[in-house]
Amino acid sequence: MSTDIRTRVIGYLSRYFPVSDLADTDDIFKRGFVSSMFAMQLVAFVEQEFAVVVENEDLELDNFRSVAALERFVRGKLSAPVAS
Amino acid sequence: MSTTLDRARAVDDGLLGSAHVAACAGFAEFVDRRVVPIADDLHRSQYTPPQVIDELGRRGLLGLPIPAEYGGGGCDAVTLGLLAAELGRGCSSLRSLLTVHTMVAHVLARWGSRAQRETWLPRLASGECVAALALSEPEVGSDATAVRTRVERDGDELVLHGHKKWITYGHVADLLLVVARGPEGPTAVLVERSRPGVRTRLITGMIGIRASMTADVHLDGVRVPADHLLGRPGLGTTQIAGTALDLGRYTVAWGSVGIIAACLGASVAYADTREQFGAPIREHQLVRRLISDMYADYHASRLLCLDAGVRRDRRDPAALPAASLAKYTASTAAVRAASDAVQVHGANGCGSEYPVQRYLGDAKVMEVIEGTTQLHQVGLADHAFHEFGGFK
Ligand SMILES: Cc1cc2nc3c(=O)[nH]c(=O)nc-3n(C[C@H](O)[C@H](O)[C@H](O)COP(=O)(O)OP(=O)(O)OC[C@H]3O[C@@H](n4cnc5c(N)ncnc54)[C@H](O)[C@@H]3O)c2cc1C
Numbered sequence A: 001m002s003t004d005i006r007t008r009v010i011g012y013l014s015r016y017f018p019v020s021d022l023a024d025t026d027d028i029f030k031r032g033f034v035s036s037m038f039a040m041q042l043v044a045f046v047e048q049e050f051a052v053v054v055e056n057e058d059l060e061l062d063n064f065r066s067v068a069a070l071e072r073f074v075r076g077k078l079s080a081p082v083a084s
Numbered sequence B: 001m002s003t004t005l006d007r008a009r010a011v012d013d014g015l016l017g018s019a020h021v022a023a024c025a026g027f028a029e030f031v032d033r034r035v036v037p038i039a040d041d042l043h044r045s046q047y048t049p050p051q052v053i054d055e056l057g058r059r060g061l062l063g064l065p066i067p068a069e070y071g072g073g074g075c076d077a078v079t080l081g082l083l084a085a086e087l088g089r090g091c092s093s094l095r096s097l098l099t100v101h102t103m104v105a106h107v108l109a110r111w112g113s114r115a116q117r118e119t120w121l122p123r124l125a126s127g128e129c130v131a132a133l134a135l136s137e138p139e140v141g142s143d144a145t146a147v148r149t150r151v152e153r154d155g156d157e158l159v160l161h162g163h164k165k166w167i168t169y170g171h172v173a174d175l176l177l178v179v180a181r182g183p184e185g186p187t188a189v190l191v192e193r194s195r196p197g198v199r200t201r202l203i204t205g206m207i208g209i210r211a212s213m214t215a216d217v218h219l220d221g222v223r224v225p226a227d228h229l230l231g232r233p234g235l236g237t238t239q240i241a242g243t244a245l246d247l248g249r250y251t252v253a254w255g256s257v258g259i260i261a262a263c264l265g266a267s268v269a270y271a272d273t274r275e276q277f278g279a280p281i282r283e284h285q286l287v288r289r290l291i292s293d294m295y296a297d298y299h300a301s302r303l304l305c306l307d308a309g310v311r312r313d314r315r316d317p318a319a320l321p322a323a324s325l326a327k328y329t330a331s332t333a334a335v336r337a338a339s340d341a342v343q344v345h346g347a348n349g350c351g352s353e354y355p356v357q358r359y360l361g362d363a364k365v366m367e368v369i370e371g372t373t374q375l376h377q378v379g380l381a382d383h384a385f386h387e388f389g390g391f392k
Helices: A002-013 A036-050 A067-079 B004-011 B018-045 B050-058 B077-090 B092-111 B114-126 B236-273 B285-313 B319-345 B356-366 B373-389
Strands: B131-134 B150-154 B157-167 B175-182 B185-192 B198-202 B215-225
Touching: A002 A036, A002 A067, A036 A067, A036 B236, A036 B319, B004 B018, B018 B050, B018 B077, B018 B092, B018 B356, B050 B092, B077 B092, B077 B236, B077 B285, B092 B114, B092 B131, B092 B175, B092 B236, B092 B356, B131 B157, B131 B236, B157 B175, B157 B185, B175 B215, B175 B236, B185 B215, B185 B236, B236 B285, B236 B319, B236 B356, B285 B319, B319 B356, B319 B373
Parallel strands: B131 B175, B150 B175
Antiparallel strands: B150 B157, B157 B215, B175 B185, B198 B215
16 A cells, blocks of 8 residues: 555656656755645645545645655555544 | 527537536626626726625625535536636626635635634625635735735734735725734735724726726734634645635636637627728738637637646646646737737727727736736746656
């Protein structure tokens, strides 16, 4: 499951910037890949691709800043109990 | 007098499904009957009478995209786009009301707390309450992260000080979504117009969308409960204004398509009847050239808007850049079309008896709002380098 999340995240990022030399823990914001519009696209991608809802409290840079962070965040969302 | 059935035939381009065709025909019929006849008067008087806003609310048009659970129409993005295009064909000021009202409603639906959604969305859906977005300031435009209006916490309250400018329908809106600078950075706050310290001044003499009750909004020590904070403190521009502007770009793009449609309607009718050199001017090749350019721009812009709408409805993340491309293309095309429509009308186009001079001013505004043409060009160039240049 987790590998699958990683593959899908990398697949998405690869449409927008080079991923061949991107380590899982590299900060995509620090590397200048992320415009404010792309940050919103990332939120929309996570929601659409993994059928989760990103809430106000999820909007931490630490959830989005790297492949590893996104993988961890999505895994956490998928295992959280669904809110009523 | 065209019937709804004629209208349905006219809007059925083979791309829309029957539900969208029917909805669009209904919007077109309403706009022809209730909006087109008053649009020049609204423009000249620089005023939207409250009963016009009430009617849009009563008919459910202002609340059309608001989720049905809050009393809205729950429509999809394509339907909202078709409404924006039809309203834009009739009157860009009223289209701009739809734009700002639905931007705020959209942000509330997406990021509002349960209490905020339950308090505001039913009132926005019915049109009982009109909303406006207060982001720009005298010294702050394209770089919205630089807002200077301040918000501070004082016990259970938030206190706002500052000056917002160019706020569409700000002079009449009951609810203002204000982006102000707090300790964490730009922060979005919901402010009722009725709060002591809120003062608005109508801005007149604009080049376009002259009836849109655009206002200076002064916030002099305005106090609201702390639960009026919307979204995360510090994310007022990226999260909140970003979400609002994404929808704003989308409806402005469709509104621009509406302006091009209006230019085409007026120019074709005029070229049919105006005679010079012993023939209707429609027979002069250079006039036909102006009209063919408008026609091509209309269809190209409309297709990009539809693309953005379909992606939005599919929740495709690429809906965001698609809305930017549609807005850039349609707004710049609307300026060309309106300028050419004035040209087709000659002196009559420069006068006030024909609506095309209104279209020209309205179209120009479309290039400034929801991200200027240049700001979209900056982003689109990035996309071009990614798509066609490989990664360097
Ligand atoms: C009719 C009307 C209604 C409006 N309604 C609202 C509203 O409801 N709410 C609200 O908050 N605001 C509203 N605005 C304000 C609008 O959002 C701003 O006008 C817009 O963001 C541009 O800012 P500015 O006018 O300060 O221009 P500036 O940002 O000062 O730009 C001036 C010029 O410089 C160019 N420029 C700036 N930065 C760059 C760059 N990095 N690269 C290249 N070129 C650049 C611009 O493209 C423009 O040509 C409205 C404006 C108008 C005219």
